[in-house]
Amino acid sequence: MAEDSQNWVLMVTAQTPTNIAVIKYWGKRDETLILPVNDSISVTLDPNHLCTTTTVAVSPAFNQDRMWLNGKEISLSGGRFQSCLREIRARACDVEDTKKGVKITKEDWSKLHVHIASYNNFPTAAGLASSAAGFACLVYALGKLMNVKEDNSQLSAIARQGSGSACRSLFGGFVKWIMGKEENGSDSLAVQLADEKHWDDLVIVIAVVSSRQKETSSTSGMRETVETSLLLQHRAKEVVPKRILQMEEAIRNRDFASFSQLTCTDSNQFHAVCLDTSPPIFYMNDTSHRIISIVEKWNRSEEAPQVAYTFDAGPNAVLIARNRKAATILIQKLLYYFPPNSDDLDSYIIGDKSIAKDAGINGIQDIEALPPPSEIKDKIPSQKYKGDVSYFICTRPGRGPAVLSDESQALLNSENGLPK
Amino acid sequence: MAEDSQNWVLMVTAQTPTNIAVIKYWGKRDETLILPVNDSISVTLDPNHLCTTTTVAVSPAFNQDRMWLNGKEISLSGGRFQSCLREIRARACDVEDTKKGVKITKEDWSKLHVHIASYNNFPTAAGLASSAAGFACLVYALGKLMNVKEDNSQLSAIARQGSGSACRSLFGGFVKWIMGKEENGSDSLAVQLADEKHWDDLVIVIAVVSSRQKETSSTSGMRETVETSLLLQHRAKEVVPKRILQMEEAIRNRDFASFSQLTCTDSNQFHAVCLDTSPPIFYMNDTSHRIISIVEKWNRSEEAPQVAYTFDAGPNAVLIARNRKAATILIQKLLYYFPPNSDDLDSYIIGDKSIAKDAGINGIQDIEALPPPSEIKDKIPSQKYKGDVSYFICTRPGRGPAVLSDESQALLNSENGLPK
Missing domain, CATH: 3.30.230.10 (Ribosomal Protein S5; domain 2)
Incomplete structure (x- = not known):
C-alpha cells in the first residue's frame, strides 16, 4: 500500500x-x-x-x-x-x-x-x-x-x-x-x-424505432421463455448448433448470402420463441415488420441478398449491408419510407454520415426527391411512415476494448x- | 331424367x-x-x-x-x-x-x-x-x-x-x-x-381489426412454413398431439382455465411458426398485440382466466369469454381502449347486440363514460386507440349445417x- x-x-x-x-x-x-x-x-x-x-x-x-x-x-x-x-x-x-x-x-x-x-x-x-x-x-x-x-x-x-x-x-x-x-x-x-479487418466491406445501419410500448426486460423475458415455450429447447438443441457451424463458415468465407440468410432467420426464430412464450412477448412492432418487408422485397428482387436484418429485445432494426454500395441504396430506401419528422437531418442520421452523403442526401429536399424503390414500381403507390423511425445510426464492424x-x-x- | x-x-x-x-x-x-x-x-x-x-x-x-x-x-x-x-x-x-x-x-x-x-x-x-x-x-x-x-x-x-x-x-x-x-x-x-349445448356459457366477441397491410394467403403461407420453418415439425409432431388430448379433456369437462390456456398458447405458437418462416409471415399487428396485452393483463388480475384469445391468418382477434358476465366486462374494456371512429354505434357492435346492452352501452356517451379498466389503475393513464378496430361481432358457439x-x-x- x-x-x-x-x-x-x-x-x-x-x-x-x-x-x-x-x-x-x-x-x-x-x-x-x-x-x-x-x-x-x-x-x-x-x-x-x-x-x-x-x-x-x-x-x-x-x-x-x-x-x-x-x-x-x-x-x-x-x-x-x-x-x-x-x-x-x-x-x-x-x-x-x-x-x-x-x-x-x-x-x-x-x-x-x-x-x-x-x-x-x-x-x-x-x-x-x-x-x-x-x-x-x-x-x-x-x-x-x-x-x-x-x-x-x-x-x-x-x-x-x-x-x-x-x-x-x-x-x-x-x-x-x-x-x-x-x-x-x-x-x-x-x-x-x-x-x-477480416470482412471490412460490411456497413451497418441501425434504425432506432419509435415505440409507445414498455418492453419486457430481456432478463425476465428469457426466463419466461425458458419456463413456458415448448419450442425453445428444440431451437437450442437442434437448430442453433447447426447454425453456429454454418455461421462460422459464412464468416470465414465472407459469404454474404449465407451470412444474411442465417442472420435473418435466426432473428426471426428468436422472436418466434418470444411469441411462443406465455404470456407472449412482442419486441417487434409494425414498424419493425415494415423494415423487414422492405429488406425482404429488395433482397428477393436482386440476384443476391444485399442486406441482412436482425432485431434484439426491442423494435430497433440492425441492418447489415454487404458493402458500401448496398448501404447507400439501403439508406435511400429507408429514408423514402421513413422521412424525418423535423428538418433536422443532422440528428436524424448519426454515426458515419458519409454513407448518407454518398447516397446524395444532403438535406431534407433530397429525401423528398427520392423516387419509390424500383421493386415496388407498377404497384399501388406506397405509403410513407413519417416519424415511425426516431433516427438512424450508420456504423460498421469495429474493434474490441481499448485503454x-x-x-x-x-x-x-x-x-x-x-x-x- | x-x-x-x-x-x-x-x-x-x-x-x-x-x-x-x-x-x-x-x-x-x-x-x-x-x-x-x-x-x-x-x-x-x-x-x-x-x-x-x-x-x-x-x-x-x-x-x-x-x-x-x-x-x-x-x-x-x-x-x-x-x-x-x-x-x-x-x-x-x-x-x-x-x-x-x-x-x-x-x-x-x-x-x-x-x-x-x-x-x-x-x-x-x-x-x-x-x-x-x-x-x-x-x-x-x-x-x-x-x-x-x-x-x-x-x-x-x-x-x-x-x-x-x-x-x-x-x-x-x-x-x-x-x-x-x-x-x-x-x-x-x-x-x-x-x-x-354442451358448453353454452361461452360468449364470443370478434374484433375486426383495421389493417393497411396485404396479408399472405393462408395457402401460400402454410406452404412456405412447411418448406422453411425449423420449428413447425416439432410443433406438429411433439406439441400438438398432447395439446389435442388436453383440449378434448378441457372441452369435455367445461374446464375454462385449461381451455383458455391451450387456446391462447396454441394461437401464439401458430403465429410463432409463421414468424419462423422465411421470409417471415406477420398476421398480427400492433392492434392485435394490444388486444392480447389487455386480455393477458386482465386474466392475470383475476383468480381464474376470464377470456381466451385466438387469431387466424390475419389481425382479427377472436375472444372467447367464459360466460356472459365476463363478456360484458370484456366489451367494456375493449370499447374503452378502442372507441369507434364515428357515432354509428349500431354498425360498430354487430351480431348479438344484447351483450353491449348488458354492459350498459346504449350510445357513444356510454363509451366515453367508461372508466379505465381497474387492473391498470395507479399506472400511467392509458392510451386509447380510436379507429384501430373496424367493428366488433358478438356471437357464441353455434349449430352445424342446416337445410x-x-x-x-x-x-x-x-x-x-x-x-x-
Missing part, C-alpha cells in the same frame, strides 16, 4: 464496444452464473459510434465502492455488479506506480474500494445493448487497474456474470460465445472468430476520484 | 357456419388432397351471426356448371371446386320429386350441370374464414340435392378438399379434424366432440336457376 499518504488516486479509463448477435442468445440454463442454453455469435460495432467509456479509480481515501452511470450515481448492491467486482478482485495482482510512488500488493486489493464512472455515447434507453458494453467495460477497466493477468476470453467469463451478452464485447470483429459445459461456468466464455491513455478522456477527477 | 320436359329446376338451399380453430391447423402434408400435418380442434360460430348460405340447383336446361359468390359470377375451373364437384357427383344417388314429376337416376348426375349461388352474411374480406363456411356449404348443399347417403364426417372429407378448415364446418359445437394416416386422405375428416326449407331464402330463381 502507499507508504506515506492517503492522497493518491490510481485510474484507468477504457472504451468498450457494443455488439449485435447474429445467432441469438435467448435463455439461461443457470440464472445466477448467466449460462446460456446455446452458443451465440455477434458482430462488434464500431466504438466510434456506439461504445461505453468507463473510468475506474482506486484510492485509500475511498471508503466504499461507488458507481456513476451517465453522470448519475447508481447502486452497486445488485448481485451482478457484486459478482463482477468479486471475481475481478480475486484475480488482482501487484501494482506499482513509480511516478506516484504507489505500490499495491495482491493482498491490498480486498481492502481497497473503487470508484467507477461509465458513460454511453448513445441513448441508454434506445435498446442498443448498453448493458453489454457497460459490463464489458467495467470488467476490462478493473482488470487493467488491478493488473489482472487473465486474457480477454477469461475476462469475458467474468463480464458474462454481469450481463450475458457483455462477454461478446471483449473482442472486436466477429465473436462467438461458447455456452460451455461446466456447472461453475468456467468454460462459458467468448472467443474471437475473426477481427474487424484510453489521454487523461482528458477520464470520467473521474484524478485528484479526488469523483466524477468530473 | 325428366320424361317430357327440359323446364324443371330442382333446388336445395343450405346454411353452414364458419368456425374458429382453438388448436390450429397450419401446414399440409399433401397439397392437392389438403391433408394436414396435425389434428386441429375448432369451435363452430353461431350461423345467425356468421354463416354462408348456398343454393344449388340442377336442371337439364343448364349447359355448364356455374357459380355466383355474393352475387358475382366466379370461375369453377379451380382444382378445389373441381375436386368437390367430382367427389360429390361420384356419390350421387337416385332422386325423385313427385310433385314436379322429376326423376333423376344415379347415372344421370354425371350428365347434369349445376348452378351454385353462395352468400356470406359477413364481409368476405374481413378474414373470417369465409372459405371454410363456403366450401362446407357447397358440399353440404350438393350432398342434399344429389341425395348423397354419406354422413357429415364423410362429407367433411370432401369439403376438406375445397378448403382444409371447411371440414370442421360440417358440425356445430366443438369439432376435431383428425389428420388421418391414409395417403388417399379417406380418414382425414371431422368429428363432433360435443354439440353447442333452409323456406324457398324465399333461396338465392337462385326456381324458374330458371339464375341468381335472384
